[in-house]
Amino acid sequence: MATADAPSARAAKVVEGRHLRWVENRPAAGWLPRLDAAELWAYRELALVFAAKDLRVRYKQTFLGVAWALLQPLVAALLFTVVFGRLAGLRADLPYVVFAYAGMVVWLQFSSSLTTAAESLVGNRDLVTKVYFPRLLAPLAALVPPLVDLALGLVVLGIFLAGYGVFGGLAVLLAPAWVVLGCIAALGAGLGLSALNVRYRDVRHVLPFLLQIWFFATPIAYPSSLVEGGWRYVYAINPMAGVVDGFRWSVAGGVAPGAEVAISAVVAFASLLVGFLYFRHVERSFADVI
Amino acid sequence: MPNAIEIRDLGKKYRLGAGAGSYVTLRETLATALRRRPERTEIWALHDVDLTVGEGEAVGLIGLNGAGKSTLLKILARITQPTTGVARMRGRIGALLEVGTGFHPELTGRENIFLNGAILGMRRREIEQRLDEIVEFAGVARFLETPLKRFSSGMYLRLAFAVAAHLDPDVLVVDEVLAVGDVQFRERCLGAMSGLGRDGRTVIFVSHDLGSVARVCPRTVWLHGGGVAADGPSHDVIESYVREAVPRVAHAEFTPEPGGRVDLLSTAIVDDAGQPLTSPRRDEPFTVRVRFRINEHVAGLNVALVLQSRDGVRVVDEDWGEDTGGTIVPRRVPEEWEACMTVPPVLPARDYVVHVWIAGRVGGAYDFLVDRDALAFSLLPRSDDPAEAIERRRVVQPGVRWTVAPAGARQERR
Numbered sequence: 001m002a003t004a005d006a007p008s009a010r011a012a013k014v015v016e017g018r019h020l021r022w023v024e025n026r027p028a029a030g031w032l033p034r035l036d037a038a039e040l041w042a043y044r045e046l047a048l049v050f051a052a053k054d055l056r057v058r059y060k061q062t063f064l065g066v067a068w069a070l071l072q073p074l075v076a077a078l079l080f081t082v083v084f085g086r087l088a089g090l091r092a093d094l095p096y097v098v099f100a101y102a103g104m105v106v107w108l109q110f111s112s113s114l115t116t117a118a119e120s121l122v123g124n125r126d127l128v129t130k131v132y133f134p135r136l137l138a139p140l141a142a143l144v145p146p147l148v149d150l151a152l153g154l155v156v157l158g159i160f161l162a163g164y165g166v167f168g169g170l171a172v173l174l175a176p177a178w179v180v181l182g183c184i185a186a187l188g189a190g191l192g193l194s195a196l197n198v199r200y201r202d203v204r205h206v207l208p209f210l211l212q213i214w215f216f217a218t219p220i221a222y223p224s225s226l227v228e229g230g231w232r233y234v235y236a237i238n239p240m241a242g243v244v245d246g247f248r249w250s251v252a253g254g255v256a257p258g259a260e261v262a263i264s265a266v267v268a269f270a271s272l273l274v275g276f277l278y279f280r281h282v283e284r285s286f287a288d289v290i
Numbered sequence: 291m292p293n294a295i296e297i298r299d300l301g302k303k304y305r306l307g308a309g310a311g312s313y314v315t316l317r318e319t320l321a322t323a324l325r326r327r328p329e330r331t332e333i334w335a336l337h338d339v340d341l342t343v344g345e346g347e348a349v350g351l352i353g354l355n356g357a358g359k360s361t362l363l364k365i366l367a368r369i370t371q372p373t374t375g376v377a378r379m380r381g382r383i384g385a386l387l388e389v390g391t392g393f394h395p396e397l398t399g400r401e402n403i404f405l406n407g408a409i410l411g412m413r414r415r416e417i418e419q420r421l422d423e424i425v426e427f428a429g430v431a432r433f434l435e436t437p438l439k440r441f442s443s444g445m446y447l448r449l450a451f452a453v454a455a456h457l458d459p460d461v462l463v464v465d466e467v468l469a470v471g472d473v474q475f476r477e478r479c480l481g482a483m484s485g486l487g488r489d490g491r492t493v494i495f496v497s498h499d500l501g502s503v504a505r506v507c508p509r510t511v512w513l514h515g516g517g518v519a520a521d522g523p524s525h526d527v528i529e530s531y532v533r534e535a536v537p538r539v540a541h542a543e544f545t546p547e548p549g550g551r552v553d554l555l556s557t558a559i560v561d562d563a564g565q566p567l568t569s570p571r572r573d574e575p576f577t578v579r580v581r582f583r584i585n586e587h588v589a590g591l592n593v594a595l596v597l598q599s600r601d602g603v604r605v606v607d608e609d610w611g612e613d614t615g616g617t618i619v620p621r622r623v624p625e626e627w628e629a630c631m632t633v634p635p636v637l638p639a640r641d642y643v644v645h646v647w648i649a650g651r652v653g654g655a656y657d658f659l660v661d662r663d664a665l666a667f668s669l670l671p672r673s674d675d676p677a678e679a680i681e682r683r684r685v686v687q688p689g690v691r692w693t694v695a696p697a698g699a700r701q702e703r704r
Contacts, residue, residue, distance in 0.1 A: 021381065023381075026371070026377070049404065053394055053397065056401065126392075131367075131385065131392055284371050288304065
């Protein structure tokens with residue numbers, strides 16, 4: 001009989017007196033609900049599945065496909081080279097096109113992580129209201145696709161470095177650390193904005209402006225040496241200032257970033273903590289409000 | 291029998307009205323913060339619910355719209371938190387609250403199986419092990435590499451249910467999702483759900499199709515106004531539900547819920563002239579008339595009317611719209627529409643519940659905009675019908691013609 005074949009095939013598996021875990025759903029006590037780390041770990045594959053879905057969907061039915069990931073930073077870097085390098089005559093301690101491209105690949109990784117994370121709950125409204133999963137996974141998964149883009153961008157960067165004969169030497173070993181710091185900054189802001197987005201859709205309109213301001217507050221098209229004196233410390237409050245300077249120095253050499261990088265790192269970690277706490281605090285009401 | 295679900299004093303409060311229940315813009319929040327506090331209505335979608343379900347039990351959940359069924363399911367599935375009390379479930383919980391959640395139209399059937407499985411909490415290895423079973427159960431083997439957007443709504447549903455049924459849950463929570471499937475597949479799903487119970491898995495099944503509930507679930511809980519109105523053997527509970535819960539009137543008006551894309555305005559039993567028929571008789575045709583307002587353009591609108599008898603048999607189940615070659619396209623929005631379905635005099639005299647659903651079709655999946663038991667009515671016997679001592683279990687009573695005589699009598703008469 002066709003009707004019950006599938007489930008009853010498992011009948012043998014059902015053992016008397018199975019030790020099953022009780023799962024509870026009760027009103028959360030206190031300001032911050034306890035984080036079920038074991039459960040988060042049990043769901044780890046879901047984060048990768050979310051990420052894989054994003055990657056697949058992104059380039060389906062596009063003509064250029066993955067080439068988009070390469071074109072975006074390349075076109076931006078060439079544009080900056082013409083506008084800032086040639087027309088405005090900005091001088092950097094590296095060949096300008098290498099300077100701009102190295103900055104652009106890490107910046108794009110950060111900004112697209114942040115944008116995807118901020119939309120990760122609202123964009124998956126159906127899932128949030130119809131399926132249970134640890135909500136933290138949605139913004140976490142948003143970090144993965146931009147890392148893939150970054151990996152592709154690094155190949156092009158390698159070609160640039162070889163072509164212009166510049167290299168960071170041993171400092172290149174530090175490059176992953178800068179990327180991780182960028183991820184932490186993106187996750188911190190992404191957690192906060194994704195949760196805020198659930199209640200206030202203003203986030204969607206504010207974010208492009210925010211990123212535009214953020215971009216100009218980051219040494220991508222211009223060197224941070226333009227910022228002088230005590231202002232350097234104010235400037236470093238932007239975690240991406242440290243990340244971009246540090247990454248560029250690691251891969252292409254030039255002037256090593258100063259002690260103000262510590263400020264960038266502290267701010268990045270602080271933003272992760274704040275974003276995480278806020279997310280966890282409002283998480284319980286996501287399905288009711290979204 | 292050990293318990294699988296324990297619910298104590300469960301309550302869920304929602305806020306309605308200004309600035310609550312849904313997202314707002316920052317401006318609204320700032321504006322209301324500067325003025326006095328906004329007026330808020332609080333409603334208890336669920337209150338004081340106590341329920342214990344044993345391992346391997348299959349329990350049906352019935353009730354009118356707004357009775358708290360969906361809220362209870364969402365709490366069981368841990369999508370939302372209760373305001374008071376506690377719900378405890380033993381083991382892994384699988385929930386199928388809507389068809390197609392966790393599917394992506396651009397991905398292929400196979401990719402979607404993995405995506406959906408992961409969302410429901412399966413590991414990649416488990417899915418791989420069950421892939422063949424899932425594909426076979428859903429009957430989509432040929433379309434495994436086809437993007438989901440090319441799937442029909444039936445295929446969508448089959449795939450969704452197949453994944454959920456093979457999730458190996460200890461507690462399976464299923465909302466009204468089988469309405470769109472073809473009969474054959476619905477049978478398989480109902481069979482699968484009954485099978486889960488036999489394996490010691492617990493099933494909570496919400497459906498407007500009272501017959502399906504009665505078949506799958508020996509026990510039924512009737513929710514009314516957020517509380518448990520009755521809990522017991524399915525046939526008893528379903529019968530009292532049909533008798534008491536649904537207003538027995540020829541004409542029912544509804545207050546639209548705010549934000550609906552399509553609002554059901556009224557449902558009525560009328561005669562040919564459109565006049566309310568307070569006492570329809572079985573030898574006259576009657577018309578079920580629904581009025582609804584389309585507030586937004588919705589693709590692929592369908593309106594369906596279902597007549598169910600008290601024991602849950604779907605006697606009439608007809609729809610009009612995209613799927614049957616008709617179109618419901620408003621000239622402007624909002625616009626009020628009227629759909630009339632005339633039933634010829636073939637139904638036996640008894641009580642019927644009219645269920646209305648209106649759905650748009652998005653891609654392959656239905657998007658239910660209206661889905662409710664609207665009214666109940668009694669179809670009266672013909673004046674010359676003999677009084678019936680026993681209730682007959684017939685489904686139709688067409689005007690049959692009898693010729694009864696000793697065999698061969700007809701030829702003799704010639």
